Amino acid sequence: MENGGGMATIVLVHGILGVGSELFPTHALPIRPVVDYFNGVKVHLEKSGIGVMAPTTPPLQAIEDRGKLLAQSLDSLPAGRVDIIAHSMGGLDARFVLHRYPDIAQRITSLTTIGTPHRGSAVADMVRSGTNALYDLAPAFLTRQIGALTDLTTARAQAFNEKTPDAGGVHYMNIAGVAPMNSQQLLLQLAAEIGKLSGANDGVVLRSSALYDKHEHLDDWPVDHFGEIGWASWRGGLSVQASDFYPDQHLERYNTLLAKIWSLPAR
Template identity: 35%
Template sequence: MMVNTAIVISSALAGTVLVALALGLVWHYRNGWLEQVRRSCTAGLLRHPVVLVHGVVGFDEINFGSKRHEYFRGVAERLRHLGVEVYRVRIPNGASVAVRARHLARWIERIPTGRVNIIAHSMGGLDARYAIANLGIGHRVASLVTVGTPHRGTPLADIGTKLGDRFGLRGLLSAAGIDVRGFYDITTDEASNFNDGVQDHPGVRYGCVVGSAARVNGNLNLLLRPGFRYLAGRTGANDGLIPTSSQVWGEVIDEIDADHWAQIGWSSYFDAPAFYEKLVRELGVRGL
């Protein structure tokens, strides 16, 4: 009986201690202690900050009514929660690669750190490549990862620009102050010329993420379905706008089942923030 009583007393004391510890942890969490511990554990995830670069028609963030929307939806918040320093840039929509690259280079030069890791979506990857190669920021960039970037152009731009020229749309849009030169830069011919003239910087690690909508089935955005079908018959696998074969540059870090807009979080079937967390962890493994 005495043994049983001792066991009961010991169990009660152990339970009391556990409850006390739990309450203490809750109290410390509410006072930021656990947050500080978490940040100290993730602060070494990356050696350099991340710069997010948007595509040809993009933004850092916009407001619709009372709601704020980011181009990379939920990504910056997810990465900052891990302790990663994140910068989002805004460069001119529709402008040529050369113009957009100059704006990007100025953004990079203003960041008060040594080097950065650039993660660029769509045409933003071409802007980054141009800025690194031609505008003197190569020493500021540790890595460039492109996501869904048309390194070899896209046949959809070929069709779109030809139709636009036939109906005089380029002149009309230019007269209205709308720059569309960027769409010409992602035609297959211009992309070929670009690759001939823009060389990789030897001090920068280049990688890519290749997106395909082949297996997303009914989840593919309705607006992307005509382009997906056309490209599927013309070039094979694609993300609704860009052939997968055009998206490869440098090391293929990952291949994802996501259409062009899902890659940046504009869908319900693909968890973009989780994907970018995985990508950043991969960069961390590489010492970046």
């Protein structure tokens, strides 16, 4: 898809414990991950003639560290329109980049966050409070490697929001996942119990946290946190079906999102 003097580009930004299109982006030879974090979205968009970048950031490091590496990847953006779709913590990484790096922000038309804990996560609060003793004993270089556990707490999220205003000229949009409890995978059921989530949520992030006051709110997605990236449906047994990998109108939801993105005027 040609737009603004070059191919339109979508940047897919993964969340905590995720990976982009390469396991080790600085390695001389590309090493592809076994699991596609956004589950077919990159290939689906590329078939439509859209350029897609899927950078890799450290899985558990702090927002600032992840954001700096994301910015390095975005330094090589091609000519033309650029829009970002970010999942979970990736939305915070992208917000950091757009605030901290104005030269990159001026190239970006929109940022859409999906299941991003803009106000932090009660799950992170519980995990972090349960590991205080370990943090106190661990050396600083080690705690920095798992800084995400602190950055995703509600207290740290408030501080992040205060010092990270939105970049002018970028259109910010949010999507929340809201899934029935009986559709959530075991991990997310446990996460909801650990975090004592009350109110609509995706098993990890409350709807009220995923929808930031200063952003445009799009329709909720009826899936859990994994379903937001296409991993919503699993069956018992050893057999595999196509529906296991593209469940519940996964790609159709991204098509709808893309139509919304294209309705915005390019920078």
